[in-house]
Amino acid sequence: MSFANYNSQHFTEEEFARIQDALNTLKQVCEKYLVNLSADERQKYGRVNEQNKLLVNKVYDYHKHQAELQAPEVNWEEFDKDYISRQRLESITNLLERISIGLYNAKIMHDHDNYQAALTDYAYASYKAGTLDPNFEKKYKDLKQFFTKGKTKNTNKES
Known part of the structure; x- marks a missing residue:
């Protein structure tokens, strides 16, 4: 009975240590930004679907290009900070998700080999x-x- 080694790529001790260090650094930098939401809070605040994101983007566009049309009741400085943070967090989470999926798939292949x-x-x-x-x-x-x-x-x- 023979089997194929589908994944012959293996982390060296040095690479694994570098990854652990990078993840620890990432965790330390992100620690103050991490939020734990309850299921109810997630339901309450998680309503910004793709359609609503388009609304936010359109309002941001008006804010940047036709400021005379913006509502005076909105704290636009905070709006800008939230908008930039949202973009940055989305970029980070997308990258982490791609890495996570790729690593999980590699793990599946090693599981299969084992x-x-x-x-x-x-x-x-x-x-x-x-x-x-x-x-x-x-x-x-x-x-x-x-x-x-x-x-x-x-x-x-x-x-």
Whole structure:
């Protein structure tokens, strides 16, 4: 039984340490900006859908290009700061999401490689247990618990 190593890209210790350092730095810089919303608060404040974002963008455009038409009751300095922060946060979260998805997909491939190797090792232990080698008999019995009757051993589902 053979398997393919679908992902042969592996982080070095140095790369992993650099990533951990960068993530810790990112966390420290972002700490004061992080907000925990309750489910009710998320429902209450999360109503700015794509259509409403278009409204905000159009109001911002009028504010920047035809200031004489803006409402005096709005704190436009704060509006500008919120608008810029929103753009920056969206840019950061989009980048983090792309990185997260790519890393998660790489993890899936490594999970698959590990699972296929584990199946190969289990098959070998099963073969060797048949030779009455007590060490392999123990290993085979120990691994056998992960296989239930009626299911095939070689499934491609994520482990």
